[in-house]
Amino acid sequence: MNTAPARAQPANSPPMWLVLPFFLAAPFGLIAGGVLLQRVGFETFVAINARGTVAVTHALVLGWVSTVMMGACYQLGPVVLGGEPWSQRLVRAHFLLHVLAVALFVWSMAWFNVMWVGIAGSLLYCSIVMFVVNVSRPLWRRQVMSIPRAYLLCSTASLAAAATVGLTFAGNLEHHWFPTTPGRLAAHAHLGLVGWLGLTIMGVSYQLVPMFNVASRVKPRLAMPALIVTCVTLVAFALVMSFDPGREVRVGLALALMLGPLLWAVDQWRLLAGRAKRRMDIHGRATTVSLLFLVLTVVLGAGVAWGTPFGNEDQPARWPLAYAIAGVAGWAGTAILANSYKIVPFLVWYHRYRPLMGRQPVPVIHDIYSERLATAVLILHSIATSFAIAGALAGNLEWLQRGGLLMALGAAVHFLSMALMLAGKSSSRRHQAATRRVPI
């Protein structure tokens, strides 16, 4: 007998279909990034701001990683940051504008339509302002300072700064206000990569990694030092790099900037090593792969700061390209995969099965998704990213393009995995049986 739920909507959690669209739309950003990477030419090894590279980077950063992060902020915010109600209308409007603006921006960069780059950039800026306004409410109102809250305050500020600089660049394409130098591009890119993507991942990990790996006996020691070091050096990096300093200053800034994420990585490694749960699930495995990509990103970043290592003067964008792929698709992208396989199953479980708990058998989160598909996605994404990095480093266009193709394939399997979770057709018999009892 099917018993009616006691409450139609749990108190603090936003409605499932307010948050899920972000997670379902995001794989298309990764597919777009992969397909566009598969189409890039040799010019991508020559200039880091080649139109194909800029299109791929923004498809991955805004279409894939940021879309998931924004959905995760809307989901975790009310629960982790204090239960303040969000403006649901603003969330829906933000989602529609974000998807439209990212698609338009990536298309206009790929085909280099300057007028549309300006229009799409402005729309994108509006959608980011909507997001920042919407998440700022619980962030500022919450009385108790927690580690995730401190990180999210800084990451949303970095997002606003990165978007403002980016909008200026978009306008500069048409109006030529100032020269777009490598240093200025680096300032914009690092406000986005380290400030927005990095700090969000770092802050959320301090909440989720100990919880999912039952590491309650290991206390993170470096959370606040890592945050302070990252924020201070990021501001210094963005300001100084805007004036295109010499090699010594560049290397010094790069070494200082990588210190914060490395401190965080040490903490995360301690949490994973000190976990009580011996068996590592998909979240733990993907987090470990993500940490390895972070180490690679740091090494490549040092090389980029040094200049054109290993004598590739005629193709100076090879190392920066490899660095960008390692940071965005490797570190951030794999961390996003890890958290997607916890947040989406939890959303499905929370809204579909929690009201039935205590009345009839219900599946647990592990039953909601297929571990095999999730592992296949992780393997495909890791191989694709490694191929693309190797292709960029070696100046081998074929490897780079194959990496893009595999990345798109991994994203398609990831979307399929998400769709099966929603349809209740994961590999778990318990989930399928429960789905038969609870019509979708």
Place this chain on the structure above:
Amino acid sequence: MNAPAVANILRTVLDPELGVDVVALGLVYGIDTPDGGVHVTMTTTTPLCPMGEALVEGVDDALRFAFPGLAVDVRVVDQPAWDIGMIDVTTRERLRIR
């Protein structure tokens, strides 16, 4: 209706991440059964646990479903902080928790 009966009901409320009931996990700190009511004192595995709300609501719903008409009061406390040592031995072995 007494404390063991209430505990049996609470064994149907599972932590969705670990797949273990709240009693075996050691999240239930106290059960009180005054006349006409059930009072449960419990905690969550971590402070600001995203699943904490689900567990507390699950406990509340399960008790109201099992004991209709009784006043149900579920209190969440932070202290003492939960630790893996509070999980019962059988469950620790089943989960291969060290």
